[in-house]
Amino acid sequence: MNFEKATLLWSMPWDADWVSAVSFIGGKHVAAGNNRGEILLWELPDAPETAPAEAAQAPSDADKGEKPLHSAPPPARQFVGHSNVINRLVSAEDRWLISASNDHTIRYWDLNAPADASAKVILNARAIDEAARSKSSGRKAPPPLAAEIRTQPAAKIIEGQEWIVGLALTHDQSALIAGDDAGTVTIYDRAAGTEKKRWQIKGWAYAVALAPDQKQAVASERFPLVFDSDKHVGLKLWDATTGTMQHDLSKDFKDMKIGAAAYSPDGKVLAIGRGGEADGNNGKVFLIDPATGKKQREFTPGHLNGLTDLCFHPDGQHLLSSGRDTVVRVWNLADGKLVKELGKPRGGQFKDWIHAISLSPDGSRLATADMAGFVHVWEFGS
Amino acid sequence: MNGNCRGPEHISRRALLKGALATTAGVAVANWGGLFSSQTIAAEAQKRGKRCILLWMNGGASQIDTFDMKPGRPTGGPFREIKTKVPGYHMCEYLPRMAVIADRLGIIRSMRTQSPDHPEGIYQMHTCYKQSERMPHPELGAMIAKYLGQADADLPSFVRMGPTGNTGSGYLGPRHEPFSIDRNGKLPSFTSPYLLPAREERRNELLLAMEAEAKQASAADVYESHRVAKERAWRLLRAKSLFDTTKEWPSHEPLYGASEFGRGCFLARKLVEAGVPFVEVGQDNYDSHADNFVCHKANMQVLDPAWSGLLIDLERTGQLEDTLVVWMGEVGRTPTINNRAGRDHFIKGWTVVLAGGGIKGGVVYGSTDADGSDVAENPVSEGDLFATIYTTLGINPRVKHFVGTRPVWATPEGSQPVKELLA
Numbered sequence: 189m190n191f192e193k194a195t196l197l198w199s200m201p202w203d204a205d206w207v208s209a210v211s212f213i214g215g216k217h218v219a220a221g222n223n224r225g226e227i228l229l230w231e232l233p234d235a236p237e238t239a240p241a242e243a244a245q246a247p248s249d250a251d252k253g254e255k256p257l258h259s260a261p262p263p264a265r266q267f268v269g270h271s272n273v274i275n276r277l278v279s280a281e282d283r284w285l286i287s288a289s290n291d292h293t294i295r296y297w298d299l300n301a302p303a304d305a306s307a308k309v310i311l312n313a314r315a316i317d318e319a320a321r322s323k324s325s326g327r328k329a330p331p332p333l334a335a336e337i338r339t340q341p342a343a344k345i346i347e348g349q350e351w352i353v354g355l356a357l358t359h360d361q362s363a364l365i366a367g368d369d370a371g372t373v374t375i376y377d378r379a380a381g382t383e384k385k386r387w388q389i390k391g392w393a394y395a396v397a398l399a400p401d402q403k404q405a406v407a408s409e410r411f412p413l414v415f416d417s418d419k420h421v422g423l424k425l426w427d428a429t430t431g432t433m434q435h436d437l438s439k440d441f442k443d444m445k446i447g448a449a450a451y452s453p454d455g456k457v458l459a460i461g462r463g464g465e466a467d468g469n470n471g472k473v474f475l476i477d478p479a480t481g482k483k484q485r486e487f488t489p490g491h492l493n494g495l496t497d498l499c500f501h502p503d504g505q506h507l508l509s510s511g512r513d514t515v516v517r518v519w520n521l522a523d524g525k526l527v528k529e530l531g532k533p534r535g536g537q538f539k540d541w542i543h544a545i546s547l548s549p550d551g552s553r554l555a556t557a558d559m560a561g562f563v564h565v566w567e568f569g570s
Numbered sequence: 571m572n573g574n575c576r577g578p579e580h581i582s583r584r585a586l587l588k589g590a591l592a593t594t595a596g597v598a599v600a601n602w603g604g605l606f607s608s609q610t611i612a613a614e615a616q617k618r619g620k621r622c623i624l625l626w627m628n629g630g631a632s633q634i635d636t637f638d639m640k641p642g643r644p645t646g647g648p649f650r651e652i653k654t655k656v657p658g659y660h661m662c663e664y665l666p667r668m669a670v671i672a673d674r675l676g677i678i679r680s681m682r683t684q685s686p687d688h689p690e691g692i693y694q695m696h697t698c699y700k701q702s703e704r705m706p707h708p709e710l711g712a713m714i715a716k717y718l719g720q721a722d723a724d725l726p727s728f729v730r731m732g733p734t735g736n737t738g739s740g741y742l743g744p745r746h747e748p749f750s751i752d753r754n755g756k757l758p759s760f761t762s763p764y765l766l767p768a769r770e771e772r773r774n775e776l777l778l779a780m781e782a783e784a785k786q787a788s789a790a791d792v793y794e795s796h797r798v799a800k801e802r803a804w805r806l807l808r809a810k811s812l813f814d815t816t817k818e819w820p821s822h823e824p825l826y827g828a829s830e831f832g833r834g835c836f837l838a839r840k841l842v843e844a845g846v847p848f849v850e851v852g853q854d855n856y857d858s859h860a861d862n863f864v865c866h867k868a869n870m871q872v873l874d875p876a877w878s879g880l881l882i883d884l885e886r887t888g889q890l891e892d893t894l895v896v897w898m899g900e901v902g903r904t905p906t907i908n909n910r911a912g913r914d915h916f917i918k919g920w921t922v923v924l925a926g927g928g929i930k931g932g933v934v935y936g937s938t939d940a941d942g943s944d945v946a947e948n949p950v951s952e953g954d955l956f957a958t959i960y961t962t963l964g965i966n967p968r969v970k971h972f973v974g975t976r977p978v979w980a981t982p983e984g985s986q987p988v989k990e991l992l993a
Contacts, residue, residue, distance in 0.1 A: 205644075223648070273648050290648050317644075351648075369867070412864045415733070415854040418829045418872060465860040465910060493910075512910075540909050559909065 189503060189551060191518045191528040193569025197553070199256040200230055200263070201333060203314040203561025209274045210557035211546045213299060214282030218546075218555045219267070220563045221274025225289055227267035227297070228309070228337070232565065236261070254531060256564075262335040266307060267297045269342045276355035276544070278364070280378055286364065288355035294366060296344035296381060303338035310334055314561060344381050348372075354396035354407070359453045363402050365428075367393025373407045375428055387431030391420040395449040395460065404428055404478055406458060408446035409438075421445050423460065425481055435481030441474070448498040448509075451478065457521065459507055461495035471495035471511050473519065485524050491515070492533060497544045502551040510542040516556055516566075530554070530566055620892050620927055620963045621842040622714050624850040625835070625877060627899035628733035629857025630691070632913050633921035634905055634942050635866045636662050638679045645905035645941045648863055656932045664870035667878035673932040674881055674890070676924040676991040680936025681902065682949040683917045688857070691900030691915075696735035698956035698981055705741070705978060710956065711848040712739035712746040713980060717965045718847035719746070724809040725846050731834045732852035741973045744798045749806070753834030753851065755813040761806055774804060812844050813837065825883060827875030835880040842884075842893050856899055860910035881925055894927025894962055898955075905942040919945040922955060928962040930993045953985030961987040 205223040212218055213229075221227045236258035272290035279285050285297040310316070311333040319329035354367030357378065364376040369392040375385040391411035398405045409422035422438040423446050447463015458476040466472075472490030476483055491511025499508045506527065507519045516530040534540055544557040554566040639662060640646045651660035654672035661669050668675075684700060685691040693701040696709035708716075711728040716739075719727025726749035728739075739746035751757050763770050781797050815822075815837055826832035831853045838849040853873060858865035877897065884890040902920020903913035919938035925931065936948035957967035960980060967981045 272650070314644075410864075412861065412868045413855045413872070414857075414865065416830065416872070418831075419855075419868075 189501070189506075190569030191506065194528060194530055194554075195567050195569075196254045196256045196530075196564060197236065197567050198232070198258050198260050198563075198565045200260040200563040200565070201311045201561060202228060202263070202563060203312055204309075205314070206543065206559040207557040207561060207563055208543045208559075209277040209287070210544045210555045210563055211277035211279045211285060212548045212553070212555055213279040213285055215548045215550060215553070217299065218563060218565060219277055219279070219285050219297075220555075220557055221270070221277055221287060221289075223273045225270030225272050225274060225291060227270065227274060227277070227285070227287060228263040229265040229267065229285075229299075230261055230563070231264045233258075233261050263309065263311075263337050265303045266309065266337050266339045267295075267342065268339050269295060269345070273351075275351070275353050277546070278355060278357045280357060280361040282549070286355070286357075286378075288352040288366060290351040292348045292350060292352065292368075294346040294348065294352060294355065294364075294376075294381075295342035297340065298343040301340060301343060303340035305339040307337055307339050308334055309337055312561075346376070346381055350392075354393050356397045356450070358398050358402060359400045359451075363398055365396045365398040365405055367396035367407055369393070371409070373405065373426070373431075375402070375405070385428060385431055387426065389424065390422060394463070395446050397449040397451050397458070398428060399451045399458075399478060400453065400455040402428055404434065406449045406451075406460070406478075408449065408460070410445050410464075412445065412464070425458075425478065437476070437481050437483075440481075440483055447495055450498045450500055450507075452500050452521070453502065453504050457484070459498050459500070461498050461509055462490065463494050463496060465512070466490065466494040468492065471513075473498065473507065473509050475521070475524075487517075487519050487524050487526070489526075491517070496541055499545050499547055501547060502549070508545055508547065508554065510545045510556060512541040514540050514542055514558070516542060516545055516554065531556075531564075620718060620894065621847045621889075622710075622718075622849075622894045622896065622927065622959070622963060623835075623838045623842060623880070624710065624734075624848070625873075625880075625895065625897045626732075626734045626850055626852040627856050627873075627897065628692075628852050628854045629688070630899040630901035630903055630915060630920075631856045631869070632858070632862060632866055632903035633679065633916075633919070633938075634903070634913075635863070636665060636870070637677055637921045637923060638919075638938055638942060640905070640940070640942050643941050645907070645943075647907060649867070656934065659934050662870065664867055665874045667874045671878055671881055674885075674925050675931060675933075676929040677934045678922045678924070678936055678950050678955070678988065678991070679919070679934060679938060680945040680948050680950050681917075681920045681922050681955070682945045683901070683920075683952050686901060686915045686917050688900055688915075691917075692735055693737055694952050695898060695900045696737050697740070698952040698985070705973065707737070707978070708740035708742040708746065709735050709737040709748075710959065711735070711748055711850055712742050713960070713965070714848040714963065715739075715746040716742050717969075718963065720845065721745075723845060724805045725812065725841070725844060726806065727846065728848045728850075729838075729841055729846055730850040730852070731837070732831065733854045734850045734852040741971060741978065747799075748850070751813065753830045753837070755815045755833075755837050757806075757810065757813055760803055761810060763807065774800075809844070812840060815840065822879075822883070825875070826879035827872060829872040829876060831872050832876035832879065835876045836883070839880055839883050839887070839889070843887065843889060856903075858903070859908070859912040859914055862903065862907070862911060862913045884926060890926040892927060894929065894959065895925045896959060897923040897925075918943065922950075924958070924962075924991060928993050929991055933991055935988055935990050948988075950988060951985065953982040954988060957981045957985040957987040958991055962992055 209221040239259045270289045276288045350368040350370035352368045364378045391409040394408040405426045405428040411420040413419035425435040445464035448461040458478045469490045471494040473487040475485040492513035494512040497510045518528040541559045546555045556564045639651045650663045654669040656672045685694040697707040699707045715727030728748045730748045731753040834851040902916040904916040937946045939946045960967040
């Protein structure tokens with residue numbers, strides 16, 4: 189894979205609210221969720237249309253300097269049922285999409301199921317609304333980007349008790365781990381959706397991940413008061429079969445809200461990233477030896493203002509990270525060097541985030557959830 | 571980084587000296603408020619035996635995420651509303667215990683104030699006057715200490731804990747300065763004698779004699795301030811055990827919640843029961859320019875049991891009727907959610923909540939527009955709020971003091987109590 193040669197293929201607009209989660213489903217579909225609890229599904233065309241010059245300029249606010257190669261395809265489906273922020277999306281068997289939400293549920297969506305009902309979405313509704321609100325400034329409302337979509341309810345719902353913030357799959361897709369703001373970490377049999385193990389941590393669960401052999405789990409903890417003595421942050425490795433703690437790494441990562449975590453496909457490396465609103469460039473990636481809990485390496489520079497998501501490349505040699513600086517970074521695991529930076533910081537002290545990232549199963553494409561109201565799809569060179 | 575503004579820190583000694591040194595700036599000649607003019611009012615107010623606890627939300631809590639929710643609007647955010655004891659009125663899902671006792675609350679959803687930033691906002695929401703007036707206005711606690719405090723009490727009349735106001739007693743003079751302690755009841759180190767009682771007493775007598783001589787030589791206010799502070803400390807030593815909550819806290823923790831703020835609220839309840847007329851307890855972390863929702867959610871999980879526990883405890887000990895509990899900060903927070911997932915400072919339509927002490931419960935006063943971007947009806951100013959507080963405590967909100975020869979009133983001209991909230 190040639191990460192140096194990365195091309196922005198599509199920037200799919202969807203500005204109803206912040207795009208907060210994204211996942212490839214197989215190599216041809218991308219799903220994204222937003223802060224309203226809506227989920228849209230796009231089918232990526234085999235023979236995409238080249239973007240006309242003015243369409244290519246359209247997303248420039250969201251991605252200065254990067255123009256998509258192709259015209260954005262319209263969304264095909266909407267998965268309906270969530271009523272609050274979508275925090276994480278994962279997929280399995282090129283068929284299932286699984287979502288975790290602030291509405292206290294995890295939902296399964298089946299791409300093979302029929303989507304019978306139809307609906308119409310305006311993909312640039314916020315831009316139109318904002319232009320209408322600031323009429324006095326002479327700002328012109330853009331023409332509506334309307335799309336006819338099919339809607340589909342969830343195939344399975346797992347009820348929780350609080351905001352479900354953390355959600356991750358094992359690499360073999362057989363188990364699912366979830367963490368919530370009640371401080372519960374739960375492991376599920378992915379196919380059945382049944383609970384296998386559950387334990388309680390201190391504070392709220394933030395980032396969670398389950399090792400490929402399903403014997404170890406990582407969970408970061410937070411109770412995000414700022415100055416108060418009742419505030420809490422922590423990071424612990426757990427025996428996932430018993431729910432007992434193996435290593436408390438809280439002192440090594442003092443005062444860090446760890447916002448993302450992922451095990452490498454071989455389970456020999458655990459990557460974590462500092463989230464929340466970290467100072468300056470301190471939204472760093474750290475590599476940990478899961479067996480000992482010792483820090484092995486940290487990648488610099490960190491993401492300005494905090495890291496949001498992490499993803500191991502299927503080649504086992506690279507790691508991708510995204511942040512509140514609207515960039516995605518590709519890192520070489522062996523030497524910790526930055527291989528490629530995708531996107532550009534949009535200027536100002538704080539300017540939008542890339543909330544989440546997802547790689548296609550073959551690792552050739554990357555989808556990003558852009559808070560400004562886009563889902564971007566990149567392709568790496570071969 | 572947390573996205574919170576860090577305002578300048580002030581210490582009580584500085585505040586104490588501020589009142590005394592106001593003269594040196596040529597701003598005003600402090601004569602401690604013209605004591606002769608207000609003694610009658612004080613005596614009258616004291617008869618009523620009212621007290622006040624201020625729960626200070628340092629940084630400014632979000633009204634939309636607590637008491638003035640906008641479900642389904644772009645400004646609404648991720649919190650959901652729940653029903654309350656007041657028919658038709660909903661509040662945030664993370665205030666479930668408060669929802670159950672909402673019929674005790676007087677909720678003002680239409681605060682429209684003048685100072686959008688922290689130092690000025692903290693000043694103005696503690697004095698009801700703008701900081702820029704260059705007049706040493708006393709803060710709420712000092713005013714209440716003056717009118718409801720007992721001059722000969724062992725306990726201070728104005729106690730504060732945690733992140734609170736820092737204005738001090740201003741023109742009312744050092745006698746009404748706040749006494750600052752930790753929320754766990756830990757007292758300042760100067761309250762711990764390091765001498766045997768007999769030696770301490772002899773030393774104090776000597777100090778008093780020397781200060782009396784010094785005062786004859788120079789009548790400067792700083793000597794008076796120091797003498798008053800020492801006297802208060804000596805008296806306080808006699809009542810020191812009241813501040814120790816070690817034994818009672820375990821049995822009260824389930825009611826107030828296992829937090830430092832909850833413990834502070836419990837101590838406040840103890841102090842007002844013992845006769846302290848004004849206690850301010852601060853809760854920090856509200857200045858959520860970033861990650862507003864997780865910050866507020868965590869805060870509410872501390873606030874909800876602590877505040878409801880305080881009201882319930884006051885009620886079951888028969889004190890709620892005479893104890894006004896005020897919940898407020900220096901600003902509200904913007905309806906608009908910024909791109910740090912935060913809300914910024916907002917003064918065009920925010921919420922203050924009163925309970926007990928003569929406030930009519932179950933009243934929701936004023937409103938904001940659909941997105942919460944401005945007051946829709948019944949705007950309430952800082953002066954109106956203070957007039958409401960003073961009136962319910964039996965203090966004339968237009969009581970006049972003198973700073974030198976200049977008259978100054980407890981609330982600005984035109985301030986009116988919100989009658990709908992007065993029982």
